[in-house]
Amino acid sequence: MAASSTEAPSAAEPKGSNHGLRIFLIWLPIAVVTDLLIWIVLGPHLPPGTLTEQAHSQQWDLLVLFVLAAPVMLFVLTFAAYALIVWRHREGDDEDGPPIHGHTGVQATWITGTAVIVLFLAAFGTYELAWPGMAGAGGGEGPSAIWTPKGGTPVQIQVIGQQWRFTYRYPQYGGFETTQLMMPVNQPVQFNVTSLDVIHSFWAYQLGVKADANPGVNNIAFVTAKHTGTFIVRCNELCGLWHGAMTNSGEVVSQSAFQAWATKTETQLASVTAVLPPYATVYDPTVVPQINKAMAKAGLAGGNGYYYPPNDPVQP
Numbered sequence: 001m002a003a004s005s006t007e008a009p010s011a012a013e014p015k016g017s018n019h020g021l022r023i024f025l026i027w028l029p030i031a032v033v034t035d036l037l038i039w040i041v042l043g044p045h046l047p048p049g050t051l052t053e054q055a056h057s058q059q060w061d062l063l064v065l066f067v068l069a070a071p072v073m074l075f076v077l078t079f080a081a082y083a084l085i086v087w088r089h090r091e092g093d094d095e096d097g098p099p100i101h102g103h104t105g106v107q108a109t110w111i112t113g114t115a116v117i118v119l120f121l122a123a124f125g126t127y128e129l130a131w132p133g134m135a136g137a138g139g140g141e142g143p144s145a146i147w148t149p150k151g152g153t154p155v156q157i158q159v160i161g162q163q164w165r166f167t168y169r170y171p172q173y174g175g176f177e178t179t180q181l182m183m184p185v186n187q188p189v190q191f192n193v194t195s196l197d198v199i200h201s202f203w204a205y206q207l208g209v210k211a212d213a214n215p216g217v218n219n220i221a222f223v224t225a226k227h228t229g230t231f232i233v234r235c236n237e238l239c240g241l242w243h244g245a246m247t248n249s250g251e252v253v254s255q256s257a258f259q260a261w262a263t264k265t266e267t268q269l270a271s272v273t274a275v276l277p278p279y280a281t282v283y284d285p286t287v288v289p290q291i292n293k294a295m296a297k298a299g300l301a302g303g304n305g306y307y308y309p310p311n312d313p314v315q316p
């Protein structure tokens with residue numbers, strides 16, 4: 001339907017002042033329905049799950065970001081669709097549309113909207129990071145943690161990365177070292193993450209923990225498991241040829257099962273623990289070959305470049 005340029009705007013082309021309201025009224029129900037769907041349907045399935053308080057907190061953070069971002073994206077799409085339909089070029093219509101430059105309403109709305117979102121996210125992010133009990137939300141806090149968890153003395157687990165595996169030492173149980181990662185439920189755990197060679201990263205996905213493992217550095221991360229279950233551990237820092245194979249799994253078990261496992265393993269590995277370097281928050285990487293030699297001498301290791309119990313199938 002060709003409209004001459006001298007005619008009043010047709011029904012499809014309301015006056016300029018109505019466009020904003022129309023776009024808003026089209027956008028609003030779509031945004032509300034989408035946010036409800038995200039909240040109810042997607043929310044419980046967002047990563048990294050709810051195995052720990054930290055993971056649950058991260059899931060909540062992601063949900064908030066989704067709920068905030070979806071309406072913004074939908075507004076852009078709604079605006080684009082509206083523009084394509086309503087402001088498309090029509091035959092005989094050679095006039096340009098009204099300029100948006102200098103439009104006080106649009107500018108004020110834009111600046112206010114974006115400022116509110118960005119400032120809210122800055123405050124929200126800081127609060128979530130520092131929230132008492134969240135203890136830095138599962139990330140490594142460096143050698144002297146700013147936020148420590150409530151709820152009793154943490155179980156200490158040292159995570160040692162080296163090409164290309166993770167091992168775990170339990171200083172409260174004689175400092176034994178194992179490739180098994182076991183932790184108790186409903187009790188704070190303090191991971192002391194370090195490395196013996198290059199940079200690695202301890203990424204225990206379902207725990208919501210991702211902490212750098214650097215040589216000579218003790219990187220502390222706290223976590224409290226909410227229920228029992230298994231989780232995956234991967235190296236998250238490119239660390240050489242077998243980086244992709246640097247993975248194992250861990251388990252959250254009941255406090256009594258953990259206690260039983262830890263005391264049993266302490267006894268089982270006593271002879272190995274005796275030749276390990278004394279437990280420390282960091283180790284001198286150059287000491288590894290010496291320990292290997294000592295272990296080989298004691299008939300404990302196969303001189304395979306690792307000072308852990310041999311026969312681990314992970315090693316290529």
Ligand SMILES: [Cu+2]
Nearest residue numbers: 200235239246
């Ligand atoms: Cu690695």
